[in-house]
Amino acid sequence: MKQIDAKDRQIIRELQRDGRLTNQDLAERVNLSPSPCLRRVRLLEEAGVIVGYSADVDTRACGFQITAFIRIALQRHEGDAVERFEKRIQDADEILDCFLLTGEADYLLRVVVADLDEYEHFVRNRLHGIPGIGSITTSLVYGTVKSSRVFPL
Amino acid sequence: MKQIDAKDRQIIRELQRDGRLTNQDLAERVNLSPSPCLRRVRLLEEAGVIVGYSADVDTRACGFQITAFIRIALQRHEGDAVERFEKRIQDADEILDCFLLTGEADYLLRVVVADLDEYEHFVRNRLHGIPGIGSITTSLVYGTVKSSRVFPL
DNA sequence: GCATTATTTGGCAGCACATGCCAGAGGCCT
DNA sequence: AGGCCTCTGGCATGTGCTGCCAAATAATGC
Structure with a gap:
């Protein structure tokens, strides 16, 4: 398993903030071009660092008081x-x-x-x-x- | 503000399971065509039901013991x-x-x-x-x- | 210090997807 | 039944994804 470097951490951070970030936008924010950026994301997913993605839903608004x-x-x-x-x-x-x-x-x-x-x-x-x-x-x-x-x- | 119906709930459910679902896949899963599906998602976002999206990251794998x-x-x-x-x-x-x-x-x-x-x-x-x-x-x-x-x- | 190898990056091309617009279908009230 | 309102589906265009290859950078051996 690979070690996580600073760029990976940046990627994780940005995807925690917005899990639907476009790969292009993500690449831009971490100063990479789209291809290596996407590859890093895939590796983080396969390594089990990024477990998945999910919508954050307001419990109350959704009827759970x-x-x-x-x-x-x-x-x-x-x-x-x-x-x-x-x-x-x-x-x-x-x-x-x-x-x-x-x-x-x-x-x-x-x-x-x-x-x-x-x-x-x-x-x-x-x-x-x-x-x-x-x-x-x-x-x-x-x-x-x-x-x-x-x-x- | 609109009332949330069964289809909205289905959408929320699917997006909680996978926040990066393609609008097309999402539409298919909830038996809608892409356009109305996307519109519902946008409405849920604007209404504050869907607050955002985020990557689920493994704390340990990310270095937080x-x-x-x-x-x-x-x-x-x-x-x-x-x-x-x-x-x-x-x-x-x-x-x-x-x-x-x-x-x-x-x-x-x-x-x-x-x-x-x-x-x-x-x-x-x-x-x-x-x-x-x-x-x-x-x-x-x-x-x-x-x-x-x-x-x- | 230089050459060789390994790893990572960037660009390109083909394809899938998102998104705004408009027409059509279904529901509801009178 | 007619008219109104809301929601849906299809289409066209632009944007983004993704796999492949060459170039650049970093690591290694001598």
Whole structure:
């Protein structure tokens, strides 16, 4: 695997800012001509540095009034319970992210749902249906101070 | 402002899955011809439903070994302190996300840095430099079970 | 220091795609 | 049913993508 150099970093930065940048514009911004620029992008994609591209959608405008962060601790940590738990996480579309954390909780989930009714439904029918959960701590998001997809220089 | 219909939702879904989809491919997937499809996309952009597009980059592969979630409670909540705090958040490139939360903490931050040294530097020089912070609780990410950008159906 | 090799770059050509315009289809109210 | 409004589809033009080859630059050996 190749090493990432300064030019690659520039490319990544620009594509994080605008994932639909034209290859020509991108090339111009990083002071390259289109062909080598495109090749670098393809290499970054193949190397798994650039995993994909996506539209950033406003949750509220799209009808999802509730975003919640949920911290979960398991009762037991045998491989079996963990596997089943993570499988259920994968299958729940409302759960966008799930991270393994150090600290008091084991997992941190980010969940979006249309409204409080759906949230209740999600917690009662989905979360509580997963065996092996020890504790659940919910925090609702009532504001977004910052939301960036661009890594620090 | 227009109401979002089923076709718009389909478009949003496809563009969340692949933000670089060609308008032609997109049109095909949602059973539309290119022109009306493109128009819908533009309307969604202008309406602020689609906020932008971005490349999804692997933090580790890009050299950021550490991702941390940091919960912060303020000491005081006068408008002044809050404003200054949030300004500092905006200016810190290491902080990718910052949400206002219900529950014990006031804020949840998502932070990425290259390594533990940089993390220490960030906490000591950036975070502790912000006045008015009451408590800080750090959780390091040591695994990602799920990471999706596609909203539930 | 010079020659050789490897890697990266830039330009060109053919092809696919985006985009604005206009006519036609479908829905809705009266 | 008629008329109005909205949305769709097709076409034409200009722009961008992408693969190939030659030139330039960087790395290596002697």
